[in-house]
Amino acid sequence: MHSLLVKNAYVIDPLNNIRGEIMDIAIKDGKIVESVKDSAEVIDAKGQLTLPGGVDSHSHICGTKVNFGRYMSPEDMRAGRGRAQPYMYPVSGYSVPTVYANTYRYSKMGYTTVLEGAMAPLEARHTHEEFSYNTLQDTLANTLFDGNWSVMEAVAEGDLKKVAAIVGWTLAAVKGFGVKITNPGGTEMWGWGKDIGCIHKKVDYFGVTPAEILDYLIRANEMLNLPHSAHLHTNNLGKPGNYKCTLETMQRAPDLNDKRQTLYMTHVQFHSYGGSKWADFCSKADDVSWMLNRKPNIAIDMGQVMFGKTTTMTADGPMEFNLYRLHHNKWSNHDVELETASGIIPVHYSRKNLVNSIMWAIGLELALMTKNPWQCMLATDNPNGAPFVKYPEVIALLMSQKYREEQLKTVNPDTEKRVFLPSLDRELDINEIAIMTRAAQAKALGIVDIGKGHLGVGADADVAVYPIKMDDIDPSKDYQKIIDGFSQTDYTIKRGRAVSKKGDCLVLGDNATIWVKPKISEKNDISKDPEFMKKFERYYTVSLDNYPVQEEYLHRNICIETETGI
């Protein structure tokens, strides 16, 4: 049995209230334990910053959309090439890198758990295939329900139990983790080349509104006792003036769970826009964070935009087409029958561009104006706002006003009039950063109980040791040291093994996929419902029998079974 002792670690572990204590972390058989024998392997952290492994609660790393992003972008591949070395296969790509590149780079930054933000159930097998090569992080897949015909029909019937039965069966069938709702109703409308707008318009034919779809899915989510809450990409993404829709959506979110939020809103930066058109575009991060500060039942991630080239990809098909009409570079789209839509376009966020500069500021404002860091996760909606390799810079921007001021000087000069950023003097501390990059994410995902996001006894031994001596630096001045330190761990430890050392992998990796299986009674098993079966066989192009993801696609896996009472 393998045991390991990480000695002299400067530990920040928000879930266990540890703030910068020098301590030893004992590890046995992949778990944190009280102590280990003298024979254990030792890693001397030398007083350096040591955190639980990073958790990314919203990223796009594997699946049909991501792979199509690669497929259409040979130019992106040339931007991040690396040769093979022991334990590392050759890699390519920058904003949509190859699977191995993703997993190596995340590991280098100390990340040990990553959630894929959007998986179409019908195409789930692809996500799981790629997951098996994403060897250094445990993976989870949010599953799309925004335009699900059966869900919309059950909503129209007012049958909450049926919505839950459909969601529960689907999650288990496709080995999904959470309920993702992207532009509810809008993705179905995109089937006809239209969009839906804000939350009270009716979806053609189905006669339900985004608000209703959302209400039912939130409640079904709780009925199924899912670890994570409903995970929403609000309607009207990227449109000037969309903050009103965001506020109205937030306003509706009920408070149904005392362990975690009831609604997780993703990449809120893209949803906090004022103005009525691009010409009067401005930040409304103040209104959105004001609402968030009054709604402890909501958690968000920033969706931070960073300058440079990237690739946008989302299930929000109509939004991507609009974006394409703006940029006119290239456009891919892939609607998925009976379920959802999607789009991909490359973008270049430029410092010279006023809109892009405002977007950059809004993400930071959201994080700085949200009082409780447990409610705001640090993420770029990789690769939509920026590739995840930009996280260290985002951390530095949040920790240093000086760095922000310097950066503000490099962006479009009109930005200052349209944003709040110059007036914000808050500087987040390392504890808050640890919350926003691991503890809060694990809590929001509901995976603290299975040992993620903390270093308490019994937790998974996922640990990141960064070459940063917190006592020797002042992050508000030494922001470059923060950037460098967070860019590459000295050690990333995954399930008790050092998997990466100063950026080099030490093992091939052996990840786990975390998925959810709600226990549903025989009589509520929707896959045995004659009406459902008939519709399925008639309108899907894949039979009910061939739809579920086979066990073969799961290697090591953690199945969370939930009691549902239905």
Place this chain on the structure above:
Amino acid sequence: MKKTNVICPFCGCLCDDLTVNIEDNKITGVDNGCALASSKFLNTERLEKPLIKRGGKLVETSYDEAIESSVEILSNAKRPLLFGWSGTQGEAQCKGVHICELLGGVIDNTSSVCHGPSILAIQEVGHPGCTLGQVKNRADLIIYWGCNPVDAHPRHMSRYTTYADGFFLDNAFRERKMIVVDVRKTESANVADEFVRIKPGGDYAVISALRAMIRGKSKSIPDSVAGVSKSQLERVVKMCKEAKFGAIFFGLGMTMSPNKYKNVRNAIELVDEMSRHTKFTITPMRGHWNVYGSNEVFTWMTGYPYGIDFSRGIAFYNPGETTAVDMLSRKECDALLVVASDPGAHFPKKCLEHMADIPVIQIDPHLNCTSHFADIQIPVAITGVETDGTAYRMDGIPLRTKKVIETERPTDTEVLEKMYKKILEAKGKCTHCW
């Protein structure tokens, strides 16, 4: 015994509703499938034992020896080419990529001789597509351009388009319009509402004319474009604009005719143009059942869908240089591994001449034209019949093909896995860090 909902491993339609009758581990019949499907399931032309060339003659050998000798050839080659992959499972394709990285070789799949140009076009302008069920449930206009589903994808029309029940179409067959564009009148053209006959090589001009008309520039169009009358083009534009959901499918008639990838690019931009008026999508008709899967797997592993050269230690991609036909016709490669495809039947003469000169290793369940070139033949289980494995339908839907009968033959994946381990040893690399 009957096995139901079996997935057909023949063409890119990957129909998943076949019933296979089995007696004593032999397939006695196939229901629901087209003639192509039956031929695949009932085919008995099998290679029995591994063969190896000795003194100019093929003699039987063991799997171990066949693999051992293959490894020797491949690991001593300066510029090995690993070609094919469209007829095997995704799991084997992954192994192929790892072998290629290790060898510093070139890996290519059959799309370089079919839809390679489509991919080049997509890399320039993107791809507004959808799953086949979107078409089936919504499309009231289907356009088949440069393809002939009746012969090449026999159930495409009944499962996904013309004759398929659609959720939003009460009477799909009557409500749907169908246009066929081709240089000759095919079986598919016979059932179309509108057959647009183009002079060979005229695709680009016709697409451009349609685009101009959609943009309201009808006046600039002459009376006839590449043999198509202006009035017919006007009719087509009207049909497109009146459609609620139009779906274009295109085949090698577009990708391999003059202007190649520029045709496809133009067609994609036509869809982009139409999307400003109504809903439109475009989908390549992929031929082999898992050719799209080979593009997918290569892409997530290497970043590129085909024609990948690892000789520099990193993935390098330059179709026209790093693609199989080009490598062979330039006599550049000095060993060829062919997996689940038949370049012997499809490649130009110049390529075949070189194939005759270099060692060729074939991994395939069947005898085919390539077998005549092979110095080593390794018979394997048929994916989707004798072993399960992942495949991607032409619209990107991943499915798990099924095993319906037992075989003693190893799978492609098993053979390649063994090769991989042995190549590691041959190259003196540690076997647990790769």
